Amino acid sequence: MNNNSTVALEYCGNYEAREVQAAVDKLFDDLGGIKTFVKPGQSVLIKPNLLTDRPPEQAVTTHPEVVRAIIRILKQHGAVPFVADSPANVVKIEKVWEKTGFKAMCEQEQTPLVSLEKSGVISYEVDGFSFTIAKPVLDADVIVNVPKIKTHTLTTLTGAVKNMFGTVPGFQKMNLHKLHSTVADFGKLIAVIYRHVPPHLNIADAVIAMHGEGPSAGQPIRLKFLAASRDAVAMDQTICHLLKINPLTVPYLRYLSVVKPNEETEDQIETVGMPTETLSTKNFIIPSTMLMHMIPQWLVNLLAPFVWIAPIISDKCIKCGRCIEGCPTKALSSLHKHGMPVMEQKKCTGCCCCHEVCPVGAITMQQSPLLNFVRRGKFP
Ligand code: SF4
Ligand code: SF4
Structure with missing residues (x-):
């Protein structure tokens, strides 16, 4: 049973x-x-x-x-x-x-x-x-x-x-x-x-x-x-x-x-x-941002300028505007209708909503150089 x-x-x-x-x-x-x-x-x-x-x-x-x-x-x-x-x-x-x-x-x-x-x-x-x-x-x-x-x-x-x-x-x-x-x-x-x-x-x-x-x-x-x-x-x-x-x-x-x-x-x-x-498999790739999730929130707050994840938009972008519409903090905008999205870093909370809704995988979430250093032992 x-x-x-x-x-x-x-x-x-x-x-x-x-x-x-x-x-x-x-x-x-x-x-x-x-x-x-x-x-x-x-x-x-x-x-x-x-x-x-x-x-x-x-x-x-x-x-x-x-x-x-x-x-x-x-x-x-x-x-x-x-x-x-x-x-x-x-x-x-x-x-x-x-x-x-x-x-x-x-x-x-x-x-x-x-x-x-x-x-x-x-x-x-x-x-x-x-x-x-x-x-x-x-x-x-x-x-x-x-x-x-x-x-x-x-x-x-x-x-x-x-x-x-x-x-x-x-x-x-x-x-x-x-x-x-x-x-x-x-x-x-x-x-x-x-x-x-x-x-x-x-x-x-x-x-x-x-x-x-x-x-x-x-x-x-x-x-x-x-x-x-x-x-x-x-x-x-x-x-x-x-x-x-x-x-x-x-x-x-x-x-x-x-x-x-x-x-x-x-x-x-x-x-x-x-x-x-x-x-079980050994080949499963865990997101590079995983490290961020292990750091206590008080430490993230203390080190805020150096510990963050934020989107990077590649030239795969087809300018559909979904990420702009889906950003809860209005960190993304475009200079003109159907233009390339532009990010205002200080408004970004790293929530990944833009990354989730992008239909062509043009958005990757990247972490700060300090997090990369801790993860790989070297700056990118
Ligand atoms: S990660 Fe979140 S807050 Fe930052 S730009 Fe994307 S949707 Fe906006
Ligand atoms: S959702 Fe993706 S394809 Fe659409 S505007 Fe944003 S980055 Fe470009």
Whole structure:
């Protein structure tokens, strides 16, 4: 009998429908069967990562075949699934649905795709944070969280816990970045939102993940597995272990597991399914900005002129203006309409929103010479 923190791991070599379905079915079996998660007639929100309008092969968003397999097993059991996520605020949801393959897949599976931008919200004040959650998330009987495993220049990893930030409608996510601009504060906010809407089940897509400068400008990497757990923290920690990421460099995991552990539900993490040794990799590239996340905030404040991360815009820029629109602090502007973005360094908080929304990967987050020196032992 497994516990709440059991993490199931299954090999899945590609996104061919039959292979994905077999792996997803096995994950449910490994965790005690679908009956332990959902009853016939219950509504189930499937929450993928639909960050932006990129095709599935770029590994920026959850692959639609993983969600298709989950829809099918839920329907076989008489549940009523729907799919919803809120992307970055500057991208129209209809465009995201189309480009990511979710529109076509959901039409084929006759499953509703719901916009979290237009269906009402409930407001909360929790632990000093004010935020809203989209109503369809709160109305669902069951939440199945389906993150894409990626690096993240601001939070090192984006996995199951961080994926629940997408239950906050788009326009407000930008404001929260502005209000909670330090890495530690933003990590705490992610943790608070996750605890406020904890998923019943998490299924991570790591068949083709993203490493390097994620969550949208890194490179795809074939990890060839799917993971599942009732406990998002246990799953993210296990994935950190497989990818050789120190969980203490992931600010929301540090907060959830060290600063404020939830003693009632914290079980020993155990893994079932594929042995971890067969899935772990040494080739996973962690974002270069990770070092910044290990420095205590008081020291960052003290050394502010020498310790920072900020965007660099390359000539790949197509002057679409998304980064200007998505910058919460108005640090980016353009001298004329459809011009190249220009940054005002003193207004930049290093939140990475511009980096996330750039459609062509023209923005890389760079760290200060001092951080580079500490990381490499030499100035660049
Ligand atoms: S320029 Fe980019 S990193 Fe800096 S505050 Fe604006 S969106 Fe955030
Ligand atoms: S840097 Fe990227 S998001 Fe910004 S204008 Fe250029 S292409 Fe668009």
